[in-house]
Amino acid sequence: MKDFEPVIVAFCCHYCAYTAADMAGSKRLFYPSNVKIIRVPCSGKVDSLHIIKAFEKGADGVYVAGCLEGDCHFKNGNDKAAKKVAHMSKYLEEIGIEPERLEMVRMSAGMGERFAQVASEITDKIRKLGPSPIKAAAA
Amino acid sequence: MKTESNLEKVLSAGHLAVTSECGPPRGASAQTVVDKAKYLEGVVDAVNITDNQTAMVRMSSFAGSVLVKQQGMDPLLQMVTRDRNRLAMQADILGAYALGIDTMLCLSGDHTKFGDHAMAANVHDIDSIQLIQMVKGMRDEGTFQGGAEIKGVIPKMFIGAAANPFADPFELRVMRLAKKIAAGADFIQTQCIFNVEKFERWMEGVRKMGLHEKCYIMAGITPMKSVGAAKYMKNRVPGMDVPQELVDRMASVAKEDQPEEGIKICLETIERLKGVEGVAGFHIMAIDWEEKVEEIVKRAGLYPRPQV
Amino acid sequence: MITAERKPLEEILAYIKPFKRILLLGCNECVTVCAAGGRKEVGVLASGIQMSMLKNGTSIEIREHTLERQCDPEYVEELLPMIDSADAVLSMACGCGVQQLATRFKDKPVFPAVNTKFMGGSDRHGVWTERCQGCGDCLLGLTGGICPIAKCAKQLMNGPCGGSARGVCEIGEDVDCAWHLIWERLKALDLTEQYLEIMPAKDWRPGGGSGPRKIIREDLAE
Structure with a gap:
């Protein structure tokens, strides 16, 4: 378990987190390679199905990164995403997966540092939690 | 006279009638009913026996009424449409009349949500107005609600209904009363009156439609035991209107003087309502305070009760 | 429309516990509109079941399918090629759909995955209230x-x-x-x-x- 490297799926909004990730890259900021970024046109486009499938396919952690409050390019997709994440957290609990493995974060396109920091923090958190119970059971 | 009801006799003779209530126990003790009713003996013209009040299971109103009748008093059978369908209610009406009960009050009943069986079905096969119609049909047409003829003795009930002048929409409340009267209500017992001014406004509307001439309206009166009770009724009981100044007045006296203050308020209310055209009597609901009814009736100048 | 809500996962799992191969069926009508039992909810439930099973050291084969309308026999016929390879059917349609399946496939256990609630309409996005x-x-x-x-x-x-x-x-x-x-x-x-x-x-x-x-x-x- 010492060598456990979590797989983390980050659904990143094109207008904020994805650009922030880009910035983090061009600034050569370090963030863990555990985070697999999936670009979405808006965090509001992330569906319950995407989240649940990510876990089913072996993710140890999932987060949705959307724009700051009031800054959604499509009015309120980020708020919708937050509600969906809260809803899916309850479902994860029903299934027997720690709800802390799923998170909603917010940032703006200019926050390269924050992107890197969030990626590191979430990776640390999931590393401490250990492999997802699904992955553990499948192994 | 439509019935043999003592209450009808008192009202039709032009006296201010007085009724009070007796809530049956949450157990099978006949003695409890008798003891409670005894407080009201000779003090009122009829004793309301509540029907699973606040949607809590209690001894049936029917049985309570019979026990009160056995004491030589006049029970007023309350019946809610919440717990039984029209077959069961008509069966009880026949049974009650067979046992000498001739006065009843038709209600829809508190929602089960408020009681101890919130999981129970709310029947509401018919509503309170349709219940009035049904009882009237049994009495005046001699037929069951389904149309068939009643065999032999026809139950002749003096039919009461409730009215809440304080519920919303206010402008509809007089019309709702008109509807109950059109359905066949002979008398009305109102919700507890604390906001006298609002009640007077309602009565104005009642007189405008001439409803006080078609039906006896008995004003609901409740003595407040304490400032706590006043606040509870103001804030917690649906459909109650307790003005803040009454709560303040109760709070302004020492705790041990509050019961007397509550009685004073209730006596002042009765006095003021005696002067309101169309008020035909008083329904005194002394909740868990039946022993005070006699004192209230006496101090209000409503004693002795007329022998009619 | 007829509204519904998914049953607790625990209850669903108890129903299907004895079986190895499940046909999980959604419906494209009302339950899709009220987000209880459409194609997407079928997918989400299938994943949830799979993961729960895996976690408990068991496994199950789930075939997902969503019918145009589960309450009409014509659409239910569509299941003929797949029904034999399932030990039981789990339906995300309203009670009408579940019963249609039970009537058609007499030797197949059929279980509801949703609670049928009421005939209602949408007050606003995500809120349905009873109307009829x-x-x-x-x-x-x-x-x-x-x-x-x-x-x-x-x-x-x-x-x-x-x-x-x-x-x-x-x-x-x-x-x-x-x-x-x-x-x-x-x-x-x-x-x-x-x-x-x-x-x-x-x-x-x-x-x-x-x-x-x-x-x-x-x-x-x-």
Whole structure:
């Protein structure tokens, strides 16, 4: 378990987190390679199905990164995403997966540092939690 | 006279009638009913026996009424449409009349949500107005609600209904009363009156439609035991209107003087309502305070009760 | 539409525990609109079941499929090629769909994955409220288009009870008093006189009071 490297799926909004990730890259900021970024046109486009499938396919952690409050390019997709994440957290609990493995974060396109920091923090958190119970059971 | 009801006799003779209530126990003790009713003996013209009040299971109103009748008093059978369908209610009406009960009050009943069986079905096969119609049909047409003829003795009930002048929409409340009267209500017992001014406004509307001439309206009166009770009724009981100044007045006296203050308020209310055209009597609901009814009736100048 | 909500996963898992191969069926009609049992919900439930099973050291084979309409026999026929390879069927349709399946596939256990709730409409995105109880004898024409049977907690047919305050029902701050709404409508339509007419005791037979109901359209029925 010492060598456990979590797989983390980050659904990143094109207008904020994805650009922030880009910035983090061009600034050569370090963030863990555990985070697999999936670009979405808006965090509001992330569906319950995407989240649940990510876990089913072996993710140890999932987060949705959307724009700051009031800054959604499509009015309120980020708020919708937050509600969906809260809803899916309850479902994860029903299934027997720690709800802390799923998170909603917010940032703006200019926050390269924050992107890197969030990626590191979430990776640390999931590393401490250990492999997802699904992955553990499948192994 | 439509019935043999003592209450009808008192009202039709032009006296201010007085009724009070007796809530049956949450157990099978006949003695409890008798003891409670005894407080009201000779003090009122009829004793309301509540029907699973606040949607809590209690001894049936029917049985309570019979026990009160056995004491030589006049029970007023309350019946809610919440717990039984029209077959069961008509069966009880026949049974009650067979046992000498001739006065009843038709209600829809508190929602089960408020009681101890919130999981129970709310029947509401018919509503309170349709219940009035049904009882009237049994009495005046001699037929069951389904149309068939009643065999032999026809139950002749003096039919009461409730009215809440304080519920919303206010402008509809007089019309709702008109509807109950059109359905066949002979008398009305109102919700507890604390906001006298609002009640007077309602009565104005009642007189405008001439409803006080078609039906006896008995004003609901409740003595407040304490400032706590006043606040509870103001804030917690649906459909109650307790003005803040009454709560303040109760709070302004020492705790041990509050019961007397509550009685004073209730006596002042009765006095003021005696002067309101169309008020035909008083329904005194002394909740868990039946022993005070006699004192209230006496101090209000409503004693002795007329022998009619 | 007919509304529904997914059952707790635990209950669903208990139903399917004895089986190895499950056919999980959604419906494209009402339950899709109320986000309870459409194609997407089928996917989400399938994943949830798979993961729960895996976690408990068991496994199950789930075939996902969503029918156009589970309550019509024509669409249910579509399942013929796949029904044999399932030990049991888990349906995310309303109770009508579940029963259609149970009737058609007599030797196949069929379980509901949702609780069918009520006939209602959408108040706003994600919020559905009850509108109709299918009494079979619509009285909306007399009540300003607002149903006292579906929307009054006591099904009162002749006006509001004494528990109506500020337009709110006594059973809860989030429940409108149906009769308050009706009264406001009648006022707006200048039809307040209509209120004075007594609505007589209802005949509940068209509403299911005399057993399961049936409609036969002579011109259509074969």
